[in-house]
Amino acid sequence: MLTYHLEDRGTLPLYEYLYQCIRQDILNGHLKKDEKLPSKRSFAKHLDISVVTIETAYAQLQIEGYIYSKEKSGFFVSDIREMSLPVGTTISSLSAFTTGQTVSAPNGKHNHFCNTAGAYLASGSAGTLSDAPTQHYFADFQTNRIADDSFPFSVWSRLSREVLSDKEPELLKAQPSNGSARLREAISEYLYRFRGMQVVPEQIFIGAGTEYLYSLLVQLIGRDLVYAVEDPGHRKVAEILTSNGVHCEHIPLDAYGLSCKALAESTASVVHISPAHHFPTGIIMPIRRRQELLDWAYKQENRYIIEDDYDSEFRFQGRPIQPLQSIDTNDRVIYINTFSKSLTPSIRISYMVLPWTLVKRFHKSLSFYSCTVSGFEQYTLAAFISRGYYEQHINRMRNAYKTKRNLVIQALKNSPLAPVARIHEENSGLHFLLELQTDFTDDELIASAARCGIKITCLSKYYQTDDTRRQHTFILNYSGVENDRIPEAIERLAGIMK
């Protein structure tokens, strides 16, 4: 049976170390594809650790696509280099309906809430509901907002005051082009501890938001190359790239994320993906697909993968998904993340981790740029991270979002929607999908939700190409809806089926 020296784990949690050992053995071929892993119980006995530890490690390996489960047979090693899927794979994905939770209605009660809902809308907005500003809605499931009271004002204010009273001479000078050394060091340390990424501060580049970093990347990688984006995906990415003079190709997704086949058939040299938790489908890209993407990039010079890790902090089960950046052995992955989503959109601080070839190119061709982020906020954020407040904040927010998400799901289960609805969620991120059995069109669904005071949008709105468009699926961005409004919000939403 597999044997690992658990005493070598240092300060790592047991499950984490075990996960790493098994993953390593899969990656280096010691564990072959379709090989059966020890049963949880016997493995636990063998290593003299608890069954829960084994379960947690296996769950993480499964969610990342390293192993798969067969009902009543146990866990097996995935084929991480081949396209064809082993039979019985349970990789969670949009198309793999086996992971969709069927919402069951515990009672037959139907609330006729929506009939009176118009009364809750601000007067004057009735005629133009779909354009009504957010405050006219009872609940907004479209905008990914952060609860107003979640930002750690007092800590931030104190650290900010400290920075301003220290008056370090370096602070008043223009910050280095790539950001203040102190913030880059804090991020490097954070990435190591919480994302398992080994990145030195020299690879990190700070900028005023991800959108700005994209425009820098276009200048760095090249404006004449073709950029591939996910379809469906964040509309803004393609908008920004196009506005920067770049030609974009929209690449369809399959059950495992961006289709490598379609990518290879395109003329793209650069691809933008969000493998940790795709927006809007929620797909977590399995390791095999990640390897395929890397293989695609390695095939030609000047091919790059932009990995947008935008809400990886908010996984509600197991450890965060390992980023593509840390399995790239050939300098082709650009990792990008932001504090605007995890702290507050009011703070415009994002960063990217560049491969060394691009680090050098930046210093050669773009170092004339000033850093776009205020030195004051760079120093404040550096202190916020390095003194552990960021970790505390993320943990608190993760719990708050988990609670909120469970409230929404529970409300859905109790609602009249239950018999015709299916939830697709991945224990991750700030949104999930709600698929309905209905003959209404998506536009009708959205308009009728608006009439019930609910701002919400559909998955189909995020596709560029018509033929692959998935219908009848709401995207529930739940983070901006107050907990005490959730039951009524879902009741109102149920009104759309009338």
Add this chain to the structure above:
Amino acid sequence: MLTYHLEDRGTLPLYEYLYQCIRQDILNGHLKKDEKLPSKRSFAKHLDISVVTIETAYAQLQIEGYIYSKEKSGFFVSDIREMSLPVGTTISSLSAFTTGQTVSAPNGKHNHFCNTAGAYLASGSAGTLSDAPTQHYFADFQTNRIADDSFPFSVWSRLSREVLSDKEPELLKAQPSNGSARLREAISEYLYRFRGMQVVPEQIFIGAGTEYLYSLLVQLIGRDLVYAVEDPGHRKVAEILTSNGVHCEHIPLDAYGLSCKALAESTASVVHISPAHHFPTGIIMPIRRRQELLDWAYKQENRYIIEDDYDSEFRFQGRPIQPLQSIDTNDRVIYINTFSKSLTPSIRISYMVLPWTLVKRFHKSLSFYSCTVSGFEQYTLAAFISRGYYEQHINRMRNAYKTKRNLVIQALKNSPLAPVARIHEENSGLHFLLELQTDFTDDELIASAARCGIKITCLSKYYQTDDTRRQHTFILNYSGVENDRIPEAIERLAGIMK
């Protein structure tokens, strides 16, 4: 004799009102070209105000090019619509040597300071002096820095704390694409009071630094147009435009700033200028040239003037030069300014004032962008401006810079450089020029200044085209040199003539 109703001036200072009245009469043709203005003494008697008030108003009109003086004859109205210059014009400019102060040496003392200056340099840097970091220099006249202790830390810190403790709900949302309404209102009010610009908040767009705004402008105006930049000029402007995929043409300057003739002969549709105080020559563009530039822009659709007003706050005499934006009657001037230069480079907040056609275009095609400046700092700056702290700060800095500038000029007059040096300065901005009679090349001058512990650069380094390059002229960016170092710094600089 000219008569104005001074009691109609409202809260304006007398000289300011008088300046406005005369300017208006010149612009509307009541005062014709080459018409003689009343003598200061008789005009003062006539209006029953002091001679000093008349002098101040005339000086302002002269510096802006509305009137000219003839020795022993008095002041005359300039021809503000024609190219040819009236005889005897004293518009200050680089080529108009009549305004250059000849530095006279009050004594014959020559300090042989530089012979031992090497000892002041940090060890190890001797071999690579021209690349040595700033801290190895005794004084840095190359980098435009702000004195470390000039930033109003305590006020800023207090306002920032207020913003964070108020926790206004709007603050935690993503700020509008064009910036927070509160900051745009504060800037609009400031521009009206201190720049005489009538601009509504809807025309103002906030961004994380001027460099970022340029990239937005390229997306807004068009990447396929040709952009003209000043030669000599800020190298960065052309670098940023080029990096954004734009073709730049370098347009030479004459005594009045950018040559309209050369501009008209170019293929450019957009021109970037700094008319209030050109860097590096210091030229203040006279009203006639401004009118010519506007005429050029009005001749074709889609022609725009980008007016960079970067250090207009720091005029040491009279009122600030009226911006081109406020005499544009046809929606072609984009006004751009920054707080990074007037407050501290650590703060990355700039803004632009767009003509209405571009305001509309922005909302149509670029409103998907998030604002790049932190909401916290936008709110803090808004309070800083609207409560009068910004005005206080500018006044204090203006006085500090004036003192510093006078110290440098006095030190030059007392130095061994005096017999061979000529100062060109315009009572404005954070730099002036020092022209030397010498056979050394500019590279030799810079290297030999570095050996004396002085970081400095030459005007010739800012030209793109060789044939117009002015030699033997240092640019003295004095703002970053501590007052108590100025005498020794100038003594050291004199060492270059050995």
